[in-house]
Amino acid sequence: MLSFSSSQLLVALLLIIYVGSILVSSHSREVTGRQDYIGASLLPSSHPEKATGRKSTLPVIHRDGHSHPRSSSEQSRDIVQIIRLDNERVAFIQSKFRGVDQTLSSGKVRLGAILGAGNYVVNISLGTPKRGLTVAFDTGSALTWTQCLPCVVSCYRQVNLIFDPSRSSSYRNVSCASTTCAQIASGTSVPPSCSGSTCLYGIIYGDSSYSNGFFATEKLTLSPTDKINNFQFGCGQDNQGLFGSLDGLMGLSRDRISIVEQTASKYGRIFSYCLPDTSTPTGYLSLGAGGRSSAAFTPMLTLSEPSFYGVKLVAINIEGKRLPISPTVFSRAGTIIDSGTVITRLPRTAYRALRTAFRQAMRRYLRARPPPGLILDTCYNLRRSINPHIPSVTFTFGGDVNINLTRNNLLYTISRSCECLAFTGNSDDSSMGIYGNVQQLKFEVTFNLPRRQIGFVPNSC
Structure with a gap:
């Protein structure tokens, strides 16, 4: 006592x-x-x-x-606050590296x-x-x-x-x-x-x-x-x-x-x-073993800050086509996976390539203006679109692990009339990339430290 x-x-x-x-x-x-x-x-x-x-x-x-239902304006204000705090978290993580x-x-x-x-x-x-x-x-x-x-x-x-x-x-x-x-x-x-x-x-x-x-x-x-x-x-x-x-x-x-x-x-x-x-x-x-046998495992990397979980991002594909991004763009910066970061951060060159291809694939849909101060810059008003075609995006990690992202992994809802591409670019190609939790939604993500592996299984919850 x-x-x-x-x-x-x-x-x-x-x-x-x-x-x-x-x-x-x-x-x-x-x-x-x-x-x-x-x-x-x-x-x-x-x-x-x-x-x-x-x-x-x-x-x-x-x-x-x-949370109780909120108006569109209330939700937008909350999102701006969430993204601002997300930016502060990312700035600290990147400063450590x-x-x-x-x-x-x-x-x-x-x-x-x-x-x-x-x-x-x-x-x-x-x-x-x-x-x-x-x-x-x-x-x-x-x-x-x-x-x-x-x-x-x-x-x-x-x-x-x-x-x-x-x-x-x-x-x-x-x-x-x-x-x-x-x-x-x-x-x-x-x-x-x-x-x-x-x-x-x-x-x-x-x-x-x-x-x-x-x-x-x-x-x-x-x-x-x-x-x-x-x-x-x-x-x-x-x-x-x-x-x-x-x-x-x-x-x-x-x-x-x-x-x-x-x-x-x-x-x-x-x-x-x-x-x-x-x-x-x-x-x-x-906590403990017993994950799904269908998990695809990528090597868990130990980076200069060993408390974080490193992964090797190799490539990004959109609509089955590999984006023209040199592998050195990803290897120079490095990437971690993080449960607390919301929006995935990519090297500037990689994000610009993804944004260009995504906008091209979504050119038939009405663009939307995000709230002031938001880092997300590719937004759409899909409120009146019936079954809109969201382009398929696949992230490839080391070990030939392909993560196929769905609409909920790709678009971040700001309001009922504004959904934004849930990625942003770092200020340069040398800052640490971070694979955020929007892209992890509904995946079982397994961290096996003895084997130094991170596994993914889609549609697990």
């Missing part, structure tokens, strides 16, 4: 306020966003384990998946991963007795964290009750002298602090959101039969930002503190997910 002395709480409070003041003062600009309310009662009660044959499978919905130091003006704290706005959520439980939580999962982040009472500094509003470690018999603080504490920096880019003998973490996201608190271990429950003891997580005492009403974050990157590595002995460093689209509101996240 957790207990804090008054002196420990005071020291922790001072440290958290100190770290938080650095973060906030260095990011004074305001970023506003819609509050998304996703709680346990909003996820489907049925469990997809029977369909996939794996016992550690969690239902997945988009963080906006339950360029070797740009994201040190804040204070020189003391580095930016952590970018949460962004394109997240999907699952339900988990922490503690003994267990407390249900709804968290975003992210292949670009390592640390799993949630808000914790007593919220020594500040907690944002969430739908579920905030986790109270004092009511759990399995909660333990991590010692500041332990190797576990020292590993935090690899997953947060922020060195740990200490409150007496207790390890403290801090992480700030590119949109100025942040979480600070105690680094601890707890019993993690994924399903009635799957429990992980001594799971390392952040117990946030000071949390603010654009998290909506989510209870926290689950990190799935290749890092020592991610859930993938922490559960390696149980699930073998293998996980899969299927992100739902509007026609199928529920997908799944599975």
Whole structure:
């Protein structure tokens, strides 16, 4: 059972306020966003384990998946906000591969991963007795964290009750002298602090959101039969930002503190997910082997930033015709696959070739003007078109893996009268390419770290 002395709480409070003041003062600009309310009662009660044959499978919905109907103007404003946050996430990821130091003006704290706005959520439980939580999962982040009472500094509003470690018999603080504490920096880019003998973490996201608190271990429950003891997580005492009403974050990157590595002995460093689209509101996240036998696997590459999942993009075809893009365009930049980036980023040369061919194939349809400030530049009004012919697009990855994209993978809906090509070009051909989650919709994507493979199966949720 957790207990804090008054002196420990005071020291922790001072440290958290100190770290938080650095973060906030260095990011004074305001970023506003819609509050998304996703709680346990909003996820489907049925469990997809029977369909996939794996016992550690969690239902997945988009963080906006339950939202009430919105007007066209409201939806457009939301999309602009989502894309803006997506741009910030991409800028940070690409800066890491360029070797740009994201040190804040204070020189003391580095930016952590970018949460962004394109997240999907699952339900988990922490503690003994267990407390249900709804968290975003992210292949670009390592640390799993949630808000914790007593919220020594500040907690944002969430739908579920905030986790109270004092009511759990399995909660333990991590010692500041332990190797576990020292590993935090690899997953947060922020060195740990200490409150007496207790390890403290801090992480700030590119949109100025942040979480600070105690680094601890707890019993993690994924399903009635799957429990992980001594799971390392952040117990946030000071949390603010654009998290909506989510209870926290689950990190799935290749890092020592991610859930993938922490559960390696149980699930073998293998996980899969299927992100739902509007026609199928529920997908799944599975930890462990047992994916579909029909998966086509491409090699998983380890790039200069090894926590990300690299893939080798070889070619793009439209209507069965290979675009005139030199393979060196893709190999120079490199490509990662990311669950939290919305819009796929391509080398400038590759995007221009795709855009030109797509526009030519769609020349019979009415073009639409996207909202101001949107990076998407190839949009159509298909509202009155009956069964419009959307050109087929195929991405070819290493290992001769061909990914055939459907309309929902190609067009991003801004409003009922505006659908845009869900790709954009980088500023040059040397910036990292990112295969985003629009192109992953309804595919089962399997990450097999021991075999260094990433698999794809279409129409899986």
